[in-house]
Amino acid sequence: MRTEYLLAWLVPIVVGGGFCWLAGARQRRGGEVASAIGMGWIGGVFIAAFALHRFARADTVHALANAWPWLAALGALGWGAGIASGLRARSPGADRAMPERGAWARLLWWVLLALILTRLLLLADEASLRPLFPWDAWSAWAVKSKTWMLLGHAEPYVSISRWLANPVAPTRSMATWNYPELLPWLQVWFASGAGGWNEPLVNLAWCGALAAFALAAYGYWRNFGLRPSLAIALVYLLVSLPLIDAHVALAGYADLWVAVALGLATLAWTRWMLHRERGQWLLAVAFALCLPAIKHEGAIWLLAFSVVVALDLLPSHWRRIVAAAIVLLIIVGLLLGGFVLPMLGLGWVHVAWGSVSIPTIGRFDLAWHPVGGAMLASLFTLPNWHLLWYLLPLLVALRWRALVRDHVARMLCLFLLLQLAFLFVLFFFTDAAAWANDFTSANRLILQIVPCVFVFAAVLLREGGAARAFRSRASGISRGLLRPISPA
Amino acid sequence: MKRALFALALAASWLLLLAWAAGVDWHSPLTPATQRMLAGSQFTSVFGQGSMRDGRLHVESTAEDFSSLQSVGLPNLDAREFAILRYRFADFPRTLELSLVFRTAEAPEDVQTISLPWPGTGESSFDLSRVDKWRGTIVEIGFAQFATGQVVPPELGFRPFDLVGAQLWSPSWRGDIGALMTDWLGAWPWSQRSVHALGREGDTPRAQSAVLVAALAAGLAIAWAALLLGLRGQRLLAATVVCVALAWVALDVRWQAGLVQRLLATRTLYAGLDWPQRSRIVGDSDILQAADEVRQILQDEPANSRILVDAGSGYEWLRLAWHLLPLNVAGYPLARVFGASLPENCLLVFYDNDTWRTDPDIRKLLANSQRVTSAASIHTSGFEGGRVVVFRFHHAH
Numbered sequence A: 001m002r003t004e005y006l007l008a009w010l011v012p013i014v015v016g017g018g019f020c021w022l023a024g025a026r027q028r029r030g031g032e033v034a035s036a037i038g039m040g041w042i043g044g045v046f047i048a049a050f051a052l053h054r055f056a057r058a059d060t061v062h063a064l065a066n067a068w069p070w071l072a073a074l075g076a077l078g079w080g081a082g083i084a085s086g087l088r089a090r091s092p093g094a095d096r097a098m099p100e101r102g103a104w105a106r107l108l109w110w111v112l113l114a115l116i117l118t119r120l121l122l123l124a125d126e127a128s129l130r131p132l133f134p135w136d137a138w139s140a141w142a143v144k145s146k147t148w149m150l151l152g153h154a155e156p157y158v159s160i161s162r163w164l165a166n167p168v169a170p171t172r173s174m175a176t177w178n179y180p181e182l183l184p185w186l187q188v189w190f191a192s193g194a195g196g197w198n199e200p201l202v203n204l205a206w207c208g209a210l211a212a213f214a215l216a217a218y219g220y221w222r223n224f225g226l227r228p229s230l231a232i233a234l235v236y237l238l239v240s241l242p243l244i245d246a247h248v249a250l251a252g253y254a255d256l257w258v259a260v261a262l263g264l265a266t267l268a269w270t271r272w273m274l275h276r277e278r279g280q281w282l283l284a285v286a287f288a289l290c291l292p293a294i295k296h297e298g299a300i301w302l303l304a305f306s307v308v309v310a311l312d313l314l315p316s317h318w319r320r321i322v323a324a325a326i327v328l329l330i331i332v333g334l335l336l337g338g339f340v341l342p343m344l345g346l347g348w349v350h351v352a353w354g355s356v357s358i359p360t361i362g363r364f365d366l367a368w369h370p371v372g373g374a375m376l377a378s379l380f381t382l383p384n385w386h387l388l389w390y391l392l393p394l395l396v397a398l399r400w401r402a403l404v405r406d407h408v409a410r411m412l413c414l415f416l417l418l419q420l421a422f423l424f425v426l427f428f429f430t431d432a433a434a435w436a437n438d439f440t441s442a443n444r445l446i447l448q449i450v451p452c453v454f455v456f457a458a459v460l461l462r463e464g465g466a467a468r469a470f471r472s473r474a475s476g477i478s479r480g481l482l483r484p485i486s487p488a
Numbered sequence B: 001m002k003r004a005l006f007a008l009a010l011a012a013s014w015l016l017l018l019a020w021a022a023g024v025d026w027h028s029p030l031t032p033a034t035q036r037m038l039a040g041s042q043f044t045s046v047f048g049q050g051s052m053r054d055g056r057l058h059v060e061s062t063a064e065d066f067s068s069l070q071s072v073g074l075p076n077l078d079a080r081e082f083a084i085l086r087y088r089f090a091d092f093p094r095t096l097e098l099s100l101v102f103r104t105a106e107a108p109e110d111v112q113t114i115s116l117p118w119p120g121t122g123e124s125s126f127d128l129s130r131v132d133k134w135r136g137t138i139v140e141i142g143f144a145q146f147a148t149g150q151v152v153p154p155e156l157g158f159r160p161f162d163l164v165g166a167q168l169w170s171p172s173w174r175g176d177i178g179a180l181m182t183d184w185l186g187a188w189p190w191s192q193r194s195v196h197a198l199g200r201e202g203d204t205p206r207a208q209s210a211v212l213v214a215a216l217a218a219g220l221a222i223a224w225a226a227l228l229l230g231l232r233g234q235r236l237l238a239a240t241v242v243c244v245a246l247a248w249v250a251l252d253v254r255w256q257a258g259l260v261q262r263l264l265a266t267r268t269l270y271a272g273l274d275w276p277q278r279s280r281i282v283g284d285s286d287i288l289q290a291a292d293e294v295r296q297i298l299q300d301e302p303a304n305s306r307i308l309v310d311a312g313s314g315y316e317w318l319r320l321a322w323h324l325l326p327l328n329v330a331g332y333p334l335a336r337v338f339g340a341s342l343p344e345n346c347l348l349v350f351y352d353n354d355t356w357r358t359d360p361d362i363r364k365l366l367a368n369s370q371r372v373t374s375a376a377s378i379h380t381s382g383f384e385g386g387r388v389v390v391f392r393f394h395h396a397h
Helices: A005-023 A032-055 A063-089 A103-127 A136-143 A143-149 A160-165 A182-194 A199-224 A228-239 A240-251 A256-274 A278-294 A298-313 A318-336 A372-381 A388-398 A402-405 A407-429 A432-436 A441-460 A464-471 B002-022 B173-187 B209-229 B232-272 B287-297 B314-326 B330-340 B360-365
Strands: A337-342 A347-354 A355-359 A363-366 B036-041 B044-047 B048-055 B054-063 B068-078 B084-090 B098-104 B111-116 B124-129 B137-147 B161-169 B307-311 B327-332 B347-351 B371-372 B387-392
Touching: A005 A032, A005 A063, A005 A182, A032 A063, A032 A182, A032 A256, A032 A278, A032 A407, A032 B232, A063 A407, A063 B307, A103 A199, A103 A228, A103 A240, A136 A143, A136 A182, A136 B314, A143 A182, A143 A372, A143 A407, A160 B054, A160 B330, A182 A199, A182 A256, A182 A278, A199 A228, A228 A240, A228 A441, A240 A441, A240 B173, A240 B232, A256 A278, A256 A298, A256 A407, A256 A441, A256 B124, A278 A298, A278 B314, A278 B360, A298 A318, A298 A337, A318 A347, A318 B287, A363 B287, A372 A388, A372 A432, A372 A441, A372 B124, A372 B209, A388 A441, A388 B098, A388 B232, A402 A407, A402 B036, A402 B287, A432 A441, B002 B173, B002 B209, B036 B068, B044 B048, B044 B054, B054 B068, B084 B098, B084 B173, B084 B330, B111 B124, B124 B173, B137 B161, B209 B232, B287 B347, B307 B314, B314 B327, B314 B330, B314 B347, B327 B330
Parallel strands: B307 B327, B307 B347
Antiparallel strands: A337 A347, A347 A355, A355 A363, B036 B161, B044 B068, B048 B054, B054 B161, B068 B137, B084 B124, B084 B161, B098 B111, B098 B137, B347 B387, B371 B387
């Protein structure tokens, strides 16, 4: 294996891990190393992709060789600051993570770890063998990266009319010329490490994304107060989901990256709500801001995320008033013929009664489409999600009291409801209903919110002590951003 | 006593659930009343070549299009009477897709095709009563094989195998449950739909959902535990967790077994090869060869020449554009709205598509254009020959 390819995997841990370690420096509770490495790897890959987008356009083949020393130095700064900050803030024994009890639980932990590793190795084996396979991967997502790697430099993609109008300009075109470019640059990062365009070695990054998210989620769930066996059980449930596995084995689609970025933003935001660590709030915002740079619908998730984050920052007595005012404004806006909404990555979206116009995508006419049967089949009968969608309502029913009393669970529930509302409008009121009826994009969009479902489940499953500890300090939420509540 | 009653109720309800999932007719016998046995040696090779060996049909080679078909005539078999197909192959390669073909006396020209899961080494079953066209009088059945679509290059799919035999059974519990097991546990290959919705890879009518049955089985166990064992509170919760966990693990073992089967198929094609070799092994090897041909034709063109590709389908032109990278290529269907406003000297590539001579608009567009041929060839193989045709676009003067 080339040293550069190894660096392509290790440098992101150094870069992103440093910042994640810094973000959790004030209050270490357990699971910190796992969450810093897991979240750090994904964050580091995003940072590397942004850096390449900015600095490597002239030489894509040597992009990694030119960028890694700078990125590693940046990461070293993060680690240094994190360690120094941790030494200053350390309060030994405070709020340690819930330990494991009993030999059976420890045995279960090891069995589940073995199952997770087996699954990841199986998926990595498949991904490392085959050329790029799924349709959108070779027709959209990897076109730019393959071109840029084979050319040795990056040429901009423009609309077909511009491409034809100026035949001597060094430009390119395709149907999806305006898709966000974080993912192509991420592919350039790994291809550059591999020494050229090598699809299996690029595709392995998808397996890395799942493994890193699993590690990060485990660390965060330990931090939330889950016992090790329960945290790893949730990780196993997530990693075992067939559609997620299919997206790793047949790597190339953007949905998994949207899912992990959204999931990491939700994990960090949840930790912020629980422990009021400013660094976590910043991490959450950083990952949420990456969403529109990965895929267009990331802008929708960013909007939903912004709404719940803003509501959380408000004093509790203002929340309902502001939420009601937002709903009222939307109704009035619709009655007055529509309103515009600025959305990062999508532009000024015009929402009217009966239509939504998105500059980068087009106009969606709103009308009822009866796709309930297809959606129910996707969720409850096809082998995409095992028993996930049966278990979610069961869990909510069993932990209803925790949901009603726990501010964090309520905010996560609101976030999920906003996501589901978007999917409901998209599939039941727009022509995207065809994607549900023919079983194409519907499940991929659901995949994007699945990590959030698991974060919500983890919060519901926290033991009573952890939930009570938080509830006692949950009122007057907004003050937390300015005055973090110290543990104990 | 309570525990025995619980075990009895659980076993009975699960059996009924399984029978429901298998579509068992309650009046049917446990074993089939009538069977038609078709030894492999009774089949004849329609496409490809085969020979008899120990009562089996040894299929040795394919037809020119890399497909093979073995069939047997049936003397007026009533479709309703024989709804379960059982079949067995030996050494069936993982790189081939298997289909059942049949014809009826009512529509002898209408050949029906149903995709079947990879047969493996044991006996497999399929419930034909789920197939709408399995009606009337069946006069011929057969098995067709071809390289797994979009996954395996047609020329690499085939390896010799044996058709051991097939059976047609009248409805029975055993036959229906056997068909359910094949449906749930059979190995299906990856397809383009696998990243959208698993379990919908082909048009084959599928059995009742294993996910739904697992959920109902877990629900029944929890309900009986509450009703007959009197579990409440924490104990019922613990029972619920155990039941759900077992159901999840059962589904996951099934999924992981499918993943292993797919991985073994992938390994058959790619293991032990380096990336340059693997990059040449693609399901659309014909389009890859066409891309090589286009490169050959355009080798002396300026690097930044605008190239527009067209083909018989969206899949074909998108794949051709992909294989042609890093040439400056885009799809002609995207540019068609601009009519003749194309740049002078841009190149139009037609793959497996004769619109350049049959479509009046395109003929008009190309009226002043010049056919481009490979520098290595003296003549093209006839004006209408070749799967790749390239024009250099010129405006009317």
